[in-house]
């Protein structure tokens with residue numbers, strides 16, 4: 001049986017960054033990726049946080065647009081504009097493909113058409129079984145550490161990571177890449193649009209329009225399983241409303257794409273098998289439920305996993321899981337749990353979105369703070385945040 005130091009399952013931003021940074025630290029790394037071409041099947045609006053490329057040392061050439069504004073549209077059809085970093089947009093074939101190339105250059109081996117099947121502990125090793133989809137064979141590889149980052153489809157029911165609320169957090173998404181015959185109005189390329197509203201059947205919907213170099217990504221997510229035609233009808237109505245405003249009278253063609261997004265609370269357990277198997281990215285539930293943002297969280301969790309594996313290699317006494325879990329929980333669990341609760345609270349009464357967005361518009365410092373990770377906050381910022389949160393709760397409970 002093949003044997004390596006570190007196996008990474010999935011080559012999205014979590015797996016790709018983990019592989020690159022572990023390999024760069026001299027850890028022998030093998031990535032198992034289900035798709036034949038990394039990133040080619042990922043469906044995503046691919047909006048990146050300000051500073052993403054610098055933070056993860058990814059070339060700026062992947063960036064399509066740098067919108068300086070995010071527009072939040074509330075269920076009562078009011079629009080609130082906020083300045084952002086600027087943010088960036090790209091495509092997942094470029095983002096994931098570039099990170100995979102950088103990982104290979106750092107020495108990681110990326111095996112495509114390799115579909116993960118199961119994990120088992122054997123002495124001080126973990127055995128990862130996968131299917132070689134090209135050859136139609138089953139293979140096994142033994143590893144000292146495993147980083148599991150297979151995205152939203154990772155149910156993991158038969159493992160120590162099983163989480164009974166996982167399915168309830170899944171959001172069905174449909175997105176169109178809209179290719180216009182000529183460019184849309186200039187403001188289309190200056191703004192990331194997020195729309196919060198209720199579907200014709202009264203289900204909460206998150207919609208978005210993210211501009212790209214050669215197309216607009218327009219999509220929506222609904223938190224339940226829906227028949228395809230119903231989802232498509234909902235998206236068609238949303239797309240025509242967006243294009244009527246941003247590209248009036250311009251003909252277009254669409255490529256449609258569907259995927260699952262996770263919008264629940266983070267998984268309670270992200271380390272098992274004596275601290276040698278770690279879950280990261282969306283598989284660990286690291287997604288902001290209010291926006292669907294998860295690329296930054298995924299990449300950071302990959303960075304934490306690589307650092308933990310490389311530290312464990314130097315000191316043979318510790319498995320990497322402890323350091324990985326500490327870093328990941330500290331960076332994300334507080335904010336993501338809170339975002340999940342906030343989204344549930346907002347969706348109960350539509351006017352609550354207006355209460356929040358109005359408060360954010362009136363207090364730019366509050367809006368600015370919410371864009372950062374909490375572990376960067378000073379005690380004074382924490383105090384300010386609590387005061388603003390208390391104000392919001394009081395106002396929102398009155399509507």
Ligand SMILES: Cc1cc2nc3c(=O)[nH]c(=O)nc-3n(C[C@H](O)[C@H](O)[C@H](O)COP(=O)(O)OP(=O)(O)OC[C@H]3O[C@@H](n4cnc5c(N)ncnc54)[C@H](O)[C@@H]3O)c2cc1C
Nearest residue numbers: 010012013014034045046047116150151281282294295298
């Ligand atoms: C429609 C949509 C829009 C989104 N828009 C944004 C956005 O604008 N900004 C943002 O920050 N986030 C966005 N997200 C969230 C973002 O896509 C995820 O948070 C991010 O992709 C998580 O990265 P990951 O590496 O954990 O998982 P993924 O990106 O899902 O990557 C998982 C990888 O694992 C592979 N894999 C899956 N199963 C197996 C298996 N059995 N064996 C081997 N490999 C496997 C997959 O092929 C894939 O390459 C969006 C999500 C959706 C669905």
